[in-house]
Amino acid sequence: MEKNGEKEFPAFPYKPYSIQLDFMKFLYESLDRGGISLLESPTGTGKTLSMICSALQWLVDRKKLEGLENLGECNDNVDNDEPDWMRNFVPNKEPERKNLIHKKKIESRSKEKGDVVRDLHSLGVKEKKSDDSEAINVKVKTGVDEVDDAIFLLEEYDSDAENGRKSKRKNGEAEDFLLSGEEEEEEVDGLGEEEVETRLKVYFCSRTHSQLSQFMKELRKTKFATELRVVCLASRKNFCINEEVLKLGNSTRVNERCLELQKYKKKGTSKLKSSSSGCSMLRRRKIEDFKNEIIQKTEALDIEDLVRMGRNLEGCPYYVSRRMLPTADLVVLPYQSLLSKSSRESLGLNIKDSVIIIDEAHNLADTLISMYDAKITVPQLNQLQSHLDGYFQRFRNLLGPGNRRYLQTLTTLTRAFSQFLSAGNKFANRTDPVCNNTEEITSTSESTMTINEVLYALHIDDINPVKLLQYMKESNIIHKVSGYGEKAATSRIVGEGKAISEGESAISGFRALTDMLSSLINNDSDGKIIVSTPTQTCNGLEGGYIKYVMLTGEKMFSEVVDQAHAIILAGGTLQPIEETKERLFPSIQLHQLPFFSCGHIIPSENILPIAVKHGPSGQSFDFSFKNRSSPTMIEELGLMLCNLVSVVPEGVVVFFSSFDYESRVYDAWKASGILSRISKKKQIFREPRKSTDVEAVLREYKQTIDDLAVNCPTSCNGAILLAVVGGKISEGINFSDGAGRCIVMVGLPYPSPSDVELMERVKHIEGLGRTIPSNNPVCGETGFHVLKRCKGKGKEYYDNLCMKAVNQSIGRAIRHRNDYAAILLVDARYASDSTKRGFSHSTEKLPKWIKNQLVPTVPNYGEVHRLLHQFFKFHKKEGIQRVNNITG
Secondary structure, three states: OEEOOEEOOOOOOOOOOHHHHHHHHHHHHHHHHOEEEEEEOOOOOOHHHHHHHHHHHHHHHHHHHHHHHHHHHHOOOHHHHOOHHHHOOOOOHHHHHHHHHHHHHHHHHHHHHHHHHHHHHHHHHHHHHOOOOOOOOOEEEOOOOEEEHHHHOOOOEOOOOOOOOOOOEOOEOOOOOOEOOOHHHOOOOOHHHHOOOOOOOEEEEEOOHHHHHHHHHHHOOOOHHHHOOEEEOOOHHHHOOOHHHHOOOOHHHHHHHHHHHHHEOOOOOOOOOHHHHOOHHHOHHHHHHHHHHHHHOOOOOOHHHHHHHHHHHOOOHHHHHHHOHHHOOEEEEEHHHHHOHHHHHHHOOOOOOOEEEEOOHHHHHHHHHHOOOEEEEHHHHHHHHHHHHHHHHHHHHHOOHHHHHHHHHHHHHHHHHHHHHHHOOOOOOOOOOOOOOOOOOOOOOEEEEOHHHHHHHOOOOOOOHHHHHHHHHHHOHHHHHHHHHHHHHHHHHHHOOOOOOOOOOHHHHHHHHHHHHHHOOOOOOOEEEEEEOOEEEOOEEEOOEEEEEEOOOHHHHHHHHHHOOEEEEEEOOOOOHHHHHHHHOOOOOHHHOOEEEOOOOOOHHHEEEEEEOEOOOOOEOOOOOOOOOOHHHHHHHHHHHHHHHHHOOEEEEEEEOOHHHHHHHHHHHHHHOHHHHHHOOOEEEEOOOOHHHHHHHHHHHHHHHHHHHHHOOOOOOEEEEEEEOOOOOOOOOOOOHHHHOEEEEEOOOOOOOOOHHHHHHHHHHHOOOOOOOOOOOOOOHHHHHHHHHOOOHHHHHHHHHHHHHHHHHHOOOOOOOOOOEEEEEEOOOOOOOOOOOOOOOHHHHOOHHHHOOOEOOOOOHHHHHHHHHHHHHHHHHHHHHHHHHHHO
8 A cells, every 4th residue: 555655554553663664665565576585673673563564465465456457357257267366255156166076075085995994804804714824813812902913914016116107006096094984074184175275375484383373463453364364374283182192292293193093093893002093173074163163253363262262163273274274365384384395295385476474584594404304313223123024024925026125125224224323334433532621522423424425334325215215105104014013012011011111103213214215315415414323331322323414405495485476584683694695595695685674663772782801800701612611711700790780770681602601600600609699689590401491480580570679679689590592591582671681691602613513514605525534633623623624604604603692692682662771792702993893793793773882892891880880870760750751
C-alpha cells in the first residue's frame, strides 16, 4: 500500500519508529527484487513485527496482482485457468472431485492391503507343511507371547536391476504398512494429496520452537492472523499427544515409535508387541474432524493451541498440521525442516517461487552443515552386526538371491567399520603428551581422512552406496531386521530371567548407518571423516566412532536459493556477515549482497560500552590462552569485580570463554576470599552445565534482583551471574532492565584449536589441502599450526567466530527503548586508538549501535569506575523523574 509515493504498512499495530519503517521498506523492496538479502535489527527494535507487516503486506499485494492478471486471462474457463489460491473458494465441483479421489484411494489401498494379508497367510500355511529343517517355525514361544516369525521375512527383491532401472519387489512397491486396519479407521497416509496447492507462500523459519511461538504472538497483533491461512509445523516430539510415546522422551525414539505404530497396525489377533496396536490419534476421521475445526477458527493457531485441540479431539496435531499445509499462505516452521532436502520431501514442502524468511540467521551455517553430518559408534556397529548375523542365520534358506546379497553386503560393511575402529589405523594420533592446560587441548585418538581414503582403508571401495541405500529404502529391511533382533533379544533375556532394559533401539543404529552411507556419496572435497578409535580405560575399551563432517553448506543452500523467489536472512546480530557469506554463498561478492542494518531505538546515552585495558592495580588484562590461567590475571579480574559490584546496581552478567575456565576462576576466587567480598554486595549465581537446570537458576537470579529492589537493603544491592559464551544463557535469554545492568565479557572467546572439526573447516575455507600432521610432539600444536598457516579467509573466519560469540553475548542486555546497560570488554586486545584501528580490529566487528558508542580506550581502571558511576547516577535520576511523571 502506498500513500504519496511512500510505502505504508497499515497492519503495523502501533505508530512505527523511523528505523522500523526503513526496515519494512527495505524488506518489501528485497521481496520485489528477489534473491538473497540480509537484514539486521537489534533485539528490542520490533524486528519480528516489522518482518510480519512487511512480508505479509507484500504477499497480499502480490496475490492481488496475480489475481487480476489471471482474471484477465481466464475468460470463461474458470476450472483450468484460475489461480489455485482462488479456486479453493469455488464450491460444488471441488468436493465432488475430492470425494471421487478419496473413494478410489480407499479401494486401491484396500486391494493392496488385502494382497499383503493373503500373501502372509499363504506363506504361513506353506511353511507349516514344509519338512525343511531350516524352514520357519511359525509359532515360536518367547516366554512372553507367541509371535509369528513370518512377518519378519523379507519379500523377494530383484537384485539384478541395473542400468538405472528401479529394483522391484515380488509384490510391487514397498508397503507403507505391514497389516491393514479397518477401512473406516484408515491411517493418515496420503491425506495431504487431496488439497489444492496454494501458488505463493511465505515460509518463516527460526531455530527453536519457543522463537516460533513468539513469532505467532506477534502475528496475532496484526490483521494477517485472521486474513491469511497460517500453519505451524513442528517436530513429532512437540506435537505428539500419545502419552505412551511421549514417555520415551528422546526425539529420535519418539520419531521411531511413531513410525513403528504406522508400520504395524492392529489386525485381528496379531500380537507383534505393543506396536501392533497402532495409534488411535491417526485415524482419518479424527484428522478430518480436527482439520474442519481448525478451518472454523478465526485466528492463527500456534503449537500449543494445536496440541490442546488435539487432546480434546483425540487427533494428531503433527499430521493435521501437514494436512493443512497445501493451502497455507504462511508456514511457520523450524529452519531445520526447511533446509534439509529429505525433510522438505517428507513434509511435501513446495518452495518453488516462494519467499523464505530465516530469523536468527547467525546460526544458519552451523545448523545447515550439522544436518548433513553422520556418525556411527562402536556400540551401534556391534548391535547391527549381531542383528544382521542373527537374521541371516534365521532366514538364509528362505531368502531370495537379491536379499542374501544385500544382507551380506551390509554385514561386510558393518564388520569393516568395527574392525577398522577396534584395530586402530595408521592415520590415528598415537601421541599422549602431558598438557598443563588440559581444559581445552586434550590428547585424543582422533584423526581425519577423506572419503576415498576411508573407502580404500576399509576395502569397501567396490560397494555401491547408491544401490545399497535404495535397497534399504525399498525393502523395509530396517524394520524387519530390527524387529526380529529385538524379539530374539527379548526372548533370550526373559528366558534367562533378566529384566529388560531400555537401551538404544536397533533402528537408531540403522539410521546412523544409512546416514554414513549417504555421506559416502558426497564429493571427496565436500567433507572429512573423523575417526576416533576407542580408548583403553580401567573398564575396558570406551568410545570410538566414525563421523562424517560436512565442511561447506554452499551446495545444500544453493538448492534452496535456486528454487525460492526470495530469501531473507534476518537477525538481531548478523555481524560479521563475512562469515555467513563465505560459508553459504561464497561466489557472491560482499558489495553485491543487499544488507540492511538499522540502529537501536534506544537513545545513545542508554548504553555505555567500554574497552577495559587495565585492572584496579594497574595490571594489563591479557586473557589469551597462555596467560589467562595465571594467578595474577585471575586475581586482577576478581579485584575489578569487587569494585564493579559496588557501583553497578541490580544485575551483573559475566561471560567466560568456557565452563572449565569459569570453574578454575571460581575456585581461585573462593580460595582467595574474593567471592566472599563480592557476595557482600551481590548474591552469586553460576550457569549450570546441564541445560535443563538453566531455567531454575535464571528464575532465582531474577527473583533475587526483584526482591532486593523492593526491600532495598543497605548491604546487598542485587545479584551477579557467572555465565559461559556459547552456553544456554549466551543466546536467546532476556536480561532486560535490572537483570542485566552490566555485561562483562572476559577476554576474546576464540574457539579451541583442538576442535578437529573446526580446524578442518578452517583449512577448507583457507584452501589448505594437506591433512593435519599426526605426529605432534607438542600438546595442541596441530590446531595452532593450522591457524599459523592461515593468512586469509580461514583466519578471518576464525576471528569472525569469536566476535560473533561476543556479539551474541553482549546483546542480551538492551531489550526495549527505555532499557539501559553498561558493557565492559575486558582485555587489552579490545582497546585501541579509534583513529588508527583498521577493519581487521576486533571492535570493528561489533554491531553498529554498540560500536558507535564504544569508549575505545581509557588510561586506567579509575576512569572506568568514574564513567560507570556517572552513567548509573544519571539513569537513577532519570528513573525517578519517569516515576514522578507517571504518578504525578
